[in-house]
Amino acid sequence: xxxxxxxxxxxxxxxxxxxxxxxxxxxxxxxxxxxxxxxxxxxxxxxxxxxxxxxxxxxxxxxxxxxxxxxxxxx
Amino acid sequence: xxxxxxxxxxxxxxxxxxxxxxxxxxxxxxxxxxxxxxxxxxxxxxxxxxxxxxxxxxxxxxxxxxxxxxxxxxxxxxxxxxxxxxxxxxxxxxxxxxxxxxxxxxxxxxxxxxxxxxxxxxxxxxxxxxxxxxxxxxxxxxxxxxxxxxxxxxxxxxxxxxxxxxxxxxxxxxxxxxxxxxxxxxxxxxxxxxxxxxxxxxxxxxxxxxxxxxxxxxxxxxxxxxxxxxxxxxx
Numbered sequence: 001x002x003x004x005x006x007x008x009x010x011x012x013x014x015x016x017x018x019x020x021x022x023x024x025x026x027x028x029x030x031x032x033x034x035x036x037x038x039x040x041x042x043x044x045x046x047x048x049x050x051x052x053x054x055x056x057x058x059x060x061x062x063x064x065x066x067x068x069x070x071x072x073x074x075x
Numbered sequence: 076x077x078x079x080x081x082x083x084x085x086x087x088x089x090x091x092x093x094x095x096x097x098x099x100x101x102x103x104x105x106x107x108x109x110x111x112x113x114x115x116x117x118x119x120x121x122x123x124x125x126x127x128x129x130x131x132x133x134x135x136x137x138x139x140x141x142x143x144x145x146x147x148x149x150x151x152x153x154x155x156x157x158x159x160x161x162x163x164x165x166x167x168x169x170x171x172x173x174x175x176x177x178x179x180x181x182x183x184x185x186x187x188x189x190x191x192x193x194x195x196x197x198x199x200x201x202x203x204x205x206x207x208x209x210x211x212x213x214x215x216x217x218x219x220x221x222x223x224x225x226x227x228x229x230x231x232x233x234x235x236x237x238x239x240x241x242x243x244x245x246x247x248x249x250x251x252x253x254x255x256x257x258x259x260x261x262x263x264x265x266x267x268x269x270x271x272x273x274x275x276x277x278x279x280x281x282x283x284x285x286x287x288x289x290x291x292x293x294x295x296x297x298x299x300x301x302x303x304x305x306x307x308x309x310x
Contacts, residue, residue: 008123018127018181029173033293040300064086
């Protein structure tokens with residue numbers, strides 16, 4: 001059973017390489033997107049921290065800014 | 076109606092959605108992999124190599140769907156000056172390009188045992204390669220233009236030119252004598268594919284669509300945070 005799934009009558013090399021290439025492409029795209037997302041979020045938090053209290057209070061009054069700050073653990 | 080597409084309104088949804096989409100994607104992909112690699116039957120002509128179809132075909136469908144959506148969003152965005160539509164279009168492009176590459180590479184791998192060659196300058200394959208070049212040009216435009224207006228205009232032009240290629244890809248197998256087989260699945264008429272093969276194909280397509288949705292949401296959130304970062308600079 002295992003041998004049949006692995007070798008697939010000689011076609012295993014083609015089938016598995018197509019599936020592995022797809023998985024690698026998915027993983028790479030996900031990782032790159034995640035890194036970009038985390039980097040922008042960190043930048044936002046750092047910038048927010050340097051704001052004067054009045055400006056910070058104004059920025060925090062905007063819903064989207066609150067959402068970004070509250071959603072720190074996102075995927 | 077367009078006010079519902081305002082980033083401020085939809086960020087609360089798009090920022091929470093990725094984790095649920097990710098869980099759903101893993102579940103659907105697992106079922107799809109078991110179906111396509113173990114449970115589905117081999118083809119009477121192509122034997123086990125037919126299993127490559129379960130990654131090749133969904134990738135091709137989704138890359139075409141994404142490019143068509145990008146064109147629609149760019150045109151509507153340009154006509155009605157809706158900046159958010161450009162953001163959505165821009166966020167869709169990376170997964171569209173990756174699906175295009177997957178379709179080309181898995182098609183090439185499938186070509187070796189089926190046609191005896193990795194590559195042929197056949198109408199379907201060449202037009203898919205051209206679509207990939209349009210994706211690359213689209214992404215480059217967003218990188219090189221600092222001015223948003225110019226980027227909106229140039230990216231719209233690229234999608235409009237690129238969309239001409241989409242029906243060529245679809246009908247290339249009917250218009251020209253190509254190595255690539257003609258379509259086995261037809262929405263309007265009876266499909267020639269057996270249900271035992273159609274089921275894994277549909278499940279894998281759903282998994283790929285969920286993955287592109289996941290990447291889109293993450294990319295879209297990144298773009299919104301980028302804009303907000305610029306906003307903080309101006310405070």
